[in-house]
Amino acid sequence: MSLVEKEEYETAIRNWIIFEKQLKTINEKVKQWKEMKANLSTTILQFIERNEMDGIETNEGRLCCVQKKEYTPLTYGYLEKSLESIVQDKSKVQQIISFLKNNREIKTTHELIWKER
Numbered sequence: 590m591s592l593v594e595k596e597e598y599e600t601a602i603r604n605w606i607i608f609e610k611q612l613k614t615i616n617e618k619v620k621q622w623k624e625m626k627a628n629l630s631t632t633i634l635q636f637i638e639r640n641e642m643d644g645i646e647t648n649e650g651r652l653c654c655v656q657k658k659e660y661t662p663l664t665y666g667y668l669e670k671s672l673e674s675i676v677q678d679k680s681k682v683q684q685i686i687s688f689l690k691n692n693r694e695i696k697t698t699h700e701l702i703w704k705e706r
Contacts, residue, residue, distance in 0.1 A: 630701050638699070650706045659696045663689065 590598075637645065637654045644653040668689060675685050 633701060634699050651704045653702050653704060654699055655702055657698050657700045659698060661694045661696070663693060 633645070633652065634654060637643075642654070644651050668686065671689055672682070672685060675681070
């Protein structure tokens with residue numbers, strides 16, 4: 590390895606470490622902002638629901654309240670456990686998996702979305 594290559598390599602490592610530290614700091618800040626936004630969302634959603642509104646107009650756009658469906662996770666453990674109680678015919682596996690996917694619990698929540706003008 591030449592001296593130039595070694596210097597380029599060391600510079601790349603130093604820069605990588607700098608970026609890694611900066612990303613860690615930024616990600617920590619983003620996490621804090623997300624927590625603050627979630628708290629504000631809860632407050633705003635409560636206001637919107639209490640006043641039977643579907644959104645709020647602002648000078649910058651419309652803050653909308655929409656329903657969001659969240660499915661429970663379909664894990665391999667769940668599939669394996671369920672398949673144990675069903676016929677072992679491999680031709681039925683696809684049918685069984687479809688059955689399981691179509692009968693999962695659905696959780697409906699409310700979420701704020703931003704529609705910018």
